[in-house]
Amino acid sequence: MAAVLRHRLGLEDKVRLSVYDDVDHRLFPGTRYTRATGIQLSHGREGYAFIATYEASEPRLTFSVIAPSPDCLASVPRVTIDNLADFGDWLLGARSANEAQQFRTSPVHRTGCPVRGN
Numbered sequence: 001m002a003a004v005l006r007h008r009l010g011l012e013d014k015v016r017l018s019v020y021d022d023v024d025h026r027l028f029p030g031t032r033y034t035r036a037t038g039i040q041l042s043h044g045r046e047g048y049a050f051i052a053t054y055e056a057s058e059p060r061l062t063f064s065v066i067a068p069s070p071d072c073l074a075s076v077p078r079v080t081i082d083n084l085a086d087f088g089d090w091l092l093g094a095r096s097a098n099e100a101q102q103f104r105t106s107p108v109h110r111t112g113c114p115v116r117g118n
């Protein structure tokens with residue numbers, strides 16, 4: 001999964017990717033026992049976390065960047081990152097980003113967060 005992310009983003013070898021189990025999100029939507037893959041990207045002092053999941057609508061691995069919920073500040077999947085341009089848009093704060101499928105359903109939102117379930 002890390003190799004797929006490295007390829008899609010065209011990352012140089014010196015960018016370090018480490019993989020872990022994401023216990024909060026599922027690899028396949030609607031399943032209970034398949035954990036999503038978390039990927040930590042580290043480059044110098046900078047770091048970003050992603051999760052890799054499959055979407056219900058397409059049989060393709062999807063990467064979403066993990067970032068604070070705008071309301072409860074919990075770390076949730078925010079935006080789908082499909083290529084380097086998406087990542088660049090995200091880093092620059094562009095508005096055109098595609099919301100991650102798990103953004104509104106993530107169990108990580110704090111109780112009462114208005115994002116969840118909307």
Ligand SMILES: [Zn+2]
Nearest residue numbers: 069072109113
């Ligand atoms: Zn929230």
